[in-house]
Amino acid sequence: MPTPAHSSLAEPLTYRADQALAPGTLVRVPLGAREVLGVVWANDLPAPAAELAVQVRPIAGALDGLPPLDDHWRALIGFTARYYQRALGEVALAALPPQLRTLTSVQLARRLKRQSAAATVQPGTPTLEALSGEQAAALQAIEAERGPFLLFGATGSGKTEVYMRAAADALARDPAAQVLVLVPEINLTPQLEARFAARFGAEAVVSLHSGLTPAQRLGHWLAAHLGHARIVLGTRVAVLASVPWLALIVVDEEHDPSYKQQEGARYSARDLAVYRGHLSGAKVVLGSATPSLESWHASTPAPDGPGRYQRLAMPRRIGTAATDDPNAGLPRVRRVDMTRQPKGTLLAPPLLAALTERVGRGEQVLLLLNRRGWAPVLACGDCGWKSECPHCSAYRVFHKIDRTLRCHHCGFTQRVPRACPSCGNPDIGTLGRGTEQLEERLVELLAEVRRPDGSPVQVLRIDADSARGAGRLEAQLAQVHGGDVDVLVGTQMVAKGHDFRRVSLVAAINPDGALYASDFRAPERLFALLMQAAGRAGRDAASGMDSEMWVQTQHPKHALFAALKTHDYPGFAAGQLKERAEAGLPPFCHLALLRAEARTQEAAQGFLNAVAETAAEALAQGELAEAFSNLTWYPAVPLTVQRVANIERAQMLIESPSRMALQRVLAACQPLLHALRASAEHKAVVRWAMDVDPLAV
Numbered sequence: 266m267p268t269p270a271h272s273s274l275a276e277p278l279t280y281r282a283d284q285a286l287a288p289g290t291l292v293r294v295p296l297g298a299r300e301v302l303g304v305v306w307a308n309d310l311p312a313p314a315a316e317l318a319v320q321v322r323p324i325a326g327a328l329d330g331l332p333p334l335d336d337h338w339r340a341l342i343g344f345t346a347r348y349y350q351r352a353l354g355e356v357a358l359a360a361l362p363p364q365l366r367t368l369t370s371v372q373l374a375r376r377l378k379r380q381s382a383a384a385t386v387q388p389g390t391p392t393l394e395a396l397s398g399e400q401a402a403a404l405q406a407i408e409a410e411r412g413p414f415l416l417f418g419a420t421g422s423g424k425t426e427v428y429m430r431a432a433a434d435a436l437a438r439d440p441a442a443q444v445l446v447l448v449p450e451i452n453l454t455p456q457l458e459a460r461f462a463a464r465f466g467a468e469a470v471v472s473l474h475s476g477l478t479p480a481q482r483l484g485h486w487l488a489a490h491l492g493h494a495r496i497v498l499g500t501r502v503a504v505l506a507s508v509p510w511l512a513l514i515v516v517d518e519e520h521d522p523s524y525k526q527q528e529g530a531r532y533s534a535r536d537l538a539v540y541r542g543h544l545s546g547a548k549v550v551l552g553s554a555t556p557s558l559e560s561w562h563a564s565t566p567a568p569d570g571p572g573r574y575q576r577l578a579m580p581r582r583i584g585t586a587a588t589d590d591p592n593a594g595l596p597r598v599r600r601v602d603m604t605r606q607p608k609g610t611l612l613a614p615p616l617l618a619a620l621t622e623r624v625g626r627g628e629q630v631l632l633l634l635n636r637r638g639w640a641p642v643l644a645c646g647d648c649g650w651k652s653e654c655p656h657c658s659a660y661r662v663f664h665k666i667d668r669t670l671r672c673h674h675c676g677f678t679q680r681v682p683r684a685c686p687s688c689g690n691p692d693i694g695t696l697g698r699g700t701e702q703l704e705e706r707l708v709e710l711l712a713e714v715r716r717p718d719g720s721p722v723q724v725l726r727i728d729a730d731s732a733r734g735a736g737r738l739e740a741q742l743a744q745v746h747g748g749d750v751d752v753l754v755g756t757q758m759v760a761k762g763h764d765f766r767r768v769s770l771v772a773a774i775n776p777d778g779a780l781y782a783s784d785f786r787a788p789e790r791l792f793a794l795l796m797q798a799a800g801r802a803g804r805d806a807a808s809g810m811d812s813e814m815w816v817q818t819q820h821p822k823h824a825l826f827a828a829l830k831t832h833d834y835p836g837f838a839a840g841q842l843k844e845r846a847e848a849g850l851p852p853f854c855h856l857a858l859l860r861a862e863a864r865t866q867e868a869a870q871g872f873l874n875a876v877a878e879t880a881a882e883a884l885a886q887g888e889l890a891e892a893f894s895n896l897t898w899y900p901a902v903p904l905t906v907q908r909v910a911n912i913e914r915a916q917m918l919i920e921s922p923s924r925m926a927l928q929r930v931l932a933a934c935q936p937l938l939h940a941l942r943a944s945a946e947h948k949a950v951v952r953w954a955m956d957v958d959p960l961a962v
């Protein structure tokens with residue numbers, strides 16, 4: 266009973282095969298007029314009645330040069346499809362390398378011949394540093410206990426070393442063992458891949474992510490599937506790779522939102538990693554200096570929390586064990602009250618002075634501004650015109666570099682008008698600031714400043730615009746690591762995971778926007794971003810540089826900044842969890858979002874409300890009555906950015922204290938959703954999607 270990978274059909278299809286095929290075997294099967302890739306899902310079906318048997322088509326061929334996908338993998342795919350409410354075939358397909366879809370059995374055999382044999386792993390090289398006491402204790406616990414573990418290690422506490430030693434232990438224990446290491450965005454951390462390759466040998470490590478060519482992706486996937494790769498390093502898609510001898514899964518920076526897939530099956534790779542570990546008996550280590558509140562709560566011991574994960578703390582930075590100060594080596598946090606600065610100040614004078622001094626001493630400075638472009642809005646002071654996107658409910662951003670107005674939602678781009686398009690006023694201006702403007706201003710402000718060797722100061726901007734193009738980002742990061750850059754300006758991209766050795770001052774230029782955002786996770790995100798940004802400063806304890814994190818804010822007394830000042834993640838988390846418990850928000854309840862897109866807002870909301878009504882009629886009585894009574898359905902509302910590319914977007918929140926109840930009702934809603942979508946009444950609906958455990962609401 267192979268499941269053809271591309272169909273949106275929920276259930277596997279039945280085919281006939283002359284030879285017995287083990288479950289997990291890849292096959293090519295006819296589907297309508299096409300021939301597609303499939304996976305044998307079960308082979309123990311009762312023979313169909315004679316009159317039906319003639320309708321069962323034979324498979325076109327089996328890719329039997331390849332070992333079948335194992336039970337654990339199939340169970341993982343089955344779980345993912347069920348939990349995230351998607352078709353089995355779709356999830357299986359997304360997990361397989363695209364090139365497999367087109368290969369014939371003969372081509373695959375040829376490809377397999379070229380695949381190199383199993384890599385030999387050199388266990389430990391003699392140049393290893395001695396572990397810190399905290400690192401040694403964490404490793405010992407990982408060795409001795411079952412987990413899953415939350416490695417709660419301060420920035421610069423040496424979590425990567427713990428991952429590598431735990432990996433080395435797992436590989437040494439079993440000559441076939443494999444390790445899966447998940448990272449948020451691989452091109453942001455080229456350093457990490459290099460460190461693993463240096464430690465374990467380049468042949469033993471393969472990467473899996475969307476930046477690979479189709480041929481590389483197939484090659485790396487095969488290396489993992491055949492057991493040749495001992496370490497598989499990848500982004501969220503790698504959690505679904507076939508890794509048959511899996512012994513350890515590491516999820517680095519487990520709080521990172523990019524672990525959540527945002528289209529198709531909207532899975533959380535972090536949550537699936539925990540499930541996968543449970544399925545295949547592999548240990549799971551989630552690591553972060555700013556864990557997600559879900560993982561923090563899960564690792565809180567009874568009676569205050571469920572104690573499902575075991576928390577391992579490494580509060581100290583490497584090289585600071587000799588002092589009594591638990592925050593030794595972490596930057597001193599300074600809040601600048603922007604209400605006391607002249608209106609429109611971009612960089613407060615004391616910050617500019619500190620920055621100038623640091624650069625003059627040959628230290629590096631990192632400025633965080635989470636907004637790309639020159640200014641978020643272009644506006645006319647006379648008639649009130651603003652640079653709205655004609656296709657979206659959003660403003661187009663002014664990019665000075667190529668003099669364009671660009672919509673960051675739909676991509677619509679035009680040249681900047683010379684005068685106000687509405688009233689002809691030639692004197693149009695900008696509102697707000699982005700990274701381009703900050704970069705330009707810094708170059709002006711630092712024009713007279715010299716580095717210790719007398720050369721002019723170098724300013725570099727890193728954001729999604731500067732990083733466009735293959736290899737650009739890696740090259741820019743290499744410039745920073747190489748010391749060619751004095752001031753680095755960037756969006757959240759620069760705050761993540763980098764081991765910058767010479768940064769001694771980090772500043773958040775304007776973080777206030779997120780303080781009062783409507784999403785209940787906004788404070789958690791902001792706190793993590795600022796802690797991580799601060800974590801890029803003063804990483805070389807041996808250099809003796811003191812380091813600082815500056816925060817420019819209109820709300821210097823805000824509790825979030827107070828917690829940041831003392832590097833108090835546990836205090837911040839406790840406050841947030843208390844609020845979440847009182848408000849009945851995750852992790853104390855479970856959410857699903859139903860989204861709809863249509864030509865009109867009315868049609869989008871009408872569809873969602875019809876789903877809620879139909880579900881109530883169909884499910885409130887009968888078998889699912891009790892589960893259904895555990896759910897709260899909120900009315901449909903427009904999304905914050907309501908219209909994108911002329912499509913109206915709406916969503917409906919469904920909430921339950923019981924994950925099980927939510928799962929059962931969502932599954933029962935699937936046929937209702939498909940039927941409603943197909944009905945004439947809702948033909949204006951363009952698409953709908955279900956997001957289980959959504960990250961943003």
Ligand SMILES: Nc1ncnc2c1ncn2[C@@H]1O[C@H](COP(=O)(O)OP(=O)(O)OP(=O)(O)O)[C@@H](O)[C@H]1O
Pocket residue numbers: 394395396397400418419420421422423424425426553554583762763764800
């Ligand atoms: N036992 C050790 N002795 C000396 N140096 C070490 C040791 N362990 C790690 N380091 C070094 O300390 C630095 C910080 O370690 P690492 O990058 O692993 O930190 P991290 O905990 O992952 O931080 P972040 O959360 O900021 O990414 C690295 O340069 C690493 O090589």
Ligand SMILES: [Zn+2]
Pocket residue numbers: 654655656657672673674675676677909910
């Ligand atoms: Zn647009």
